[in-house]
Amino acid sequence: MARDPDTIQREIEQARDALAATLDQLGAKASPKKLVEDAKVSAKSTLDDPRVKYALIGVGVLVGLLVVRRLFR
Known part of the structure; x- marks a missing residue:
């Protein structure tokens, strides 16, 4: 039909x-601006997680101690 x-x-x-x-x-x-903003929000929420925050602090302290140890050897 x-x-x-x-x-x-x-x-x-x-x-x-x-x-x-x-x-x-x-x-x-x-949109690149939207993708960047979404990535920022995602990274911020990940870093606000106490488990991640304290793990990063621990790694930073360990690296700092290794650097200090290496300097005074």
Whole structure:
């Protein structure tokens, strides 16, 4: 059965609008500024975890002690 040209045109316009909206959403998600901001938030939340914070402090103290030990040998 043949479809009405106006119906086909409307469907094409709806598909085009949906595609444009999807591309806008992808562009916003892939924005370098957004990616950097997301990475900052992720790193900050990871470093705020007490287990990570204290492990990094321990590693820093160990490295500091090794450096001091190496200097005074």
